[in-house]
Amino acid sequence: MKHYLLCIAILLACPAITTAQRKSVELTAIEERLVRSIQEDSSNWTRVEVTPIEGSEDVSINKWSVEDRTVGITIIRYASEAESSNRIRQFAADLKAERTMVEDADEVFSLGQRNSITLRKRSFIVNVNVDAPDPSDQKQMLKRFAKLVLDAIKQ
Numbered sequence: 001m002k003h004y005l006l007c008i009a010i011l012l013a014c015p016a017i018t019t020a021q022r023k024s025v026e027l028t029a030i031e032e033r034l035v036r037s038i039q040e041d042s043s044n045w046t047r048v049e050v051t052p053i054e055g056s057e058d059v060s061i062n063k064w065s066v067e068d069r070t071v072g073i074t075i076i077r078y079a080s081e082a083e084s085s086n087r088i089r090q091f092a093a094d095l096k097a098e099r100t101m102v103e104d105a106d107e108v109f110s111l112g113q114r115n116s117i118t119l120r121k122r123s124f125i126v127n128v129n130v131d132a133p134d135p136s137d138q139k140q141m142l143k144r145f146a147k148l149v150l151d152a153i154k155q
Helices: 002-019 025-041 081-095 135-154
Strands: 046-050 059-066 069-077 107-110 116-121 124-131
Touching: 025 046, 025 059, 025 069, 025 135, 069 135, 081 107, 081 116, 081 124, 116 135, 124 135
Parallel strands: none
Antiparallel strands: 046 059, 059 069, 069 124, 107 116, 116 124
């Protein structure tokens, strides 16, 4: 009887455990390409994968760090380009974000901070956030890591 109850408890708990980590094949492939390219570009950085909140689907959250620098990259996949475009524009309107430019992105917004951008490429919305002591280093890191993400999505 104990084994039966234990099996039932495990079966009931499994969907709750896996729901927060559900990713499409497309997002998983993009995440793998991104991780590989960052390892090739910046081999001394340490990666930590962050589990999205329970109930999230098609979300990838990763943080990389080295010494006193940190980069956080969140990728959200939407069902269509139209939906992702509507979502990023709603984000920009709600937070009064400024439109900015990043090569190869469809749309890019910033909250006026030099260390963070939110961009859209196809049906993906990506937030890149960097933290470094030197503001010029932050700008360079933001540009470099945004390009790595966009390259991973383009492939």
